[in-house]
Amino acid sequence: MSGTDGVVASGRAAAPADALRLEGVHKSFGRLEVLRGIDLAVAEHEVVCLIGSSGSGKSTLLRCVNLLEPIDAGRIHVLGTEITGRGVDVDSVRRRIGIVFQSFNLFPHMTVLRNVTLAPRKVLGLPAAEADARCEELLVRFGLADKRDWFPDRLSGGQQQRVAIVRALAMQPELLLLDEITSALDPELVSEVLDVIRELAAGGMTMVLATHEMGFAREIASRVCFLDGGLVLEQGSPAQIFADPQEERTRQFLKRIVDAGRL
Amino acid sequence: MRKALIAPVVALTALVLAAAAGAAGARHAAVAAGCDKAGLPLVTKGMLTIGTDNPAYPPWFGGGELKGSKWKIDDPATGQGYESAVAYEVAKRLGFGKAQVMWKVVPFSQSFAPGRKKFDLFVNQVSYSPVRAKNVDFSASYYDVAQAVVALKGKPIAKAAGVAALKAFKLGAPIGTTSYRAITDVIRPKPGPGVYDTLNDGVTALKNGQIDGLVVDLPTAFYITAAQIDNGVIVGQLPAVGGQQERFGLVLGKGSAVTACVDRALAAMRADGTLKKLVGTWLAKSAGAPILK
């Protein structure tokens, strides 16, 4: 709809190299208009953090990108391909985009290894041995090698969330969406998960994170976007957003965070 | 043991007979000492309660369905049909007028359930057997019966000329009947028998081709071919099960004081030709089927 505005607002040219580009994305649940024209571009290897108060639409935005929610208006491009047009193969889009949820959503009836190998085998059609090898390598890399035959019930929250990340990575996604992946974790487990994200960022993974961990956002983000009223109200480098926010609403939000001792 | 396929008894004929005989007739018919109706342990004082199954089928019962009556197909209280006529005659000889006979619906399986009986007599083509007689009283025979095979015209089974020729066919019978034993003990066919809750289900199975032949007692066989199916035929009568002449008896509670009195009444009816006459009136058409050896 207002696609060109979006590009201008993001302050960068709409290059095909953008890993992700949203143009005027609208989304309502019944009468509730959650997204009212989101414009956002994410370059390859960029790490973008979405912040905003609860209910501001961060999760909804990520779910729309992954086509878990259909959007009402606007356009979404992933690596130069529009994914919101008619006749798009939803499954093949999702194959290229990994998403990790706040509540892990591991499959409780499968072992860790089967959780991780399910999609490579069923979706990519890898032979079992090849899928196992690929996934075991990932499990080793993220310190989960000894858990491969465990069922999720028996894992700690941090371990479960790391498995969920590995499960997404096993599909070798070009874009990773992370939705408050630490907010269901006990504080002492948060760091083990954040370490994983750090490592991924260092490896050049393009990521969009919704998070309440402002300290972490400041450390890892190439860009921070503040969502408010269904729009990207303000965005910029972490230094700029956290030290010198331009918008009154952003200041209020950050003040509340500081008062709550989370920054 | 023919059971209940077919139920009750009595009717206009009995009415007419009773009217003709008059009050005096009823008295002379009363059976000897100890059988005075005032002294008998009856379900309802002063009344003879007779049970049979519903619906009541011809030729055992007659008179058709009466408006406002609970009885289907035929109504035992009309006095028409063989069993109804016999029941009223027995009642008369025990000193009960027509108005003192009460008909009650009693399913076959209830007739021998343990506990107090809800009837004084049960008449429903029940065949006597020594094993059954351990659990209920049977009266003397009021009808000597044979089993017969009913089939559809033009089917291979209709040409069977002997018992051995029936072995290849799927046969059916109503449950609780000697007809069933005639299949398993006399014919011994290769296919297992079909066994039905009611005569109607058996007839339906025959019409549907689910069985080739239906085994029932001979009078019932005549009724089925005459009234229930268009293209039915009686293949023939079967030899008696175990070589014993099969006979229908009235069913009474085990050790009932009424049994001896009923037996005396039936003996008198046999001696003076009454039974023969009733057979002539109601079952005359049920004779003359070929006998299968």
Next chain:
Amino acid sequence: MIVVVIVNSPGWPAVRRAFFDGHEFTSSLPEISRAFLTNVEIFCIAEGFILVVGLAIAVMRSLPGPVFFPIRALAILYADIFRGIPTILVIYILGFGAPALQLSWLPTSTVVWGIVGLVLIYSAYVSEVYRAGIDSVHPSQDAAARSLGLSRSQSMRHVVLPQAVRRVVPPLLNDFIGLQKDTALIALLGTVEAFRQSQIDVAATFNFTPYLATALLFVAITIPLARFTDWLLNRDRRRRQSAGALG
């Protein structure tokens, strides 16, 4: 206490003779057991079909979106109708009605029609059980599977159904015990199975003990079935809670 009251009741001797006659029991048991094989056969065949048909109906009912509305509506109609009609009527209508059409390609076998009737009825019940199971799997499980690129049917097959089925094993078993007992209804069509055989014996002797023999046979097969299900559930639980035992 109850036993004392029963044993001292005035009708007890007659009841004992009618229902607990040792001789009748031993003489009727072999034939009833043989007839019971028919019940077991009917049960096994029907159960196989019911598991598949019930699942198919449940999956049809869970298809989303307006495109699938007609299929959903059909599945709902089916479940409503066949849960509504008394089993005995369905068996009567099919068993005596279908062969009455006199179509040569339709089977006339009462066992076949009895099984068809049981499958129709119990698939309706079982589809509801499956559906409850599918609904009980949190939508986030499906979302997680879909987000990995699994198709709708792959997600159903590998993620949703395995969890749904595990959860509904106890109610499924319940329905199967009901099914096993309802195999006796095929007697209505003329088939001599255990119940009908015992009726025959009862009618021949005017003694009720054969019913007791039949009842014991039904119980004798229900108990192992129930224990087997318990064992399955326990094994599954143990497996999920123990680490690493199985690859």
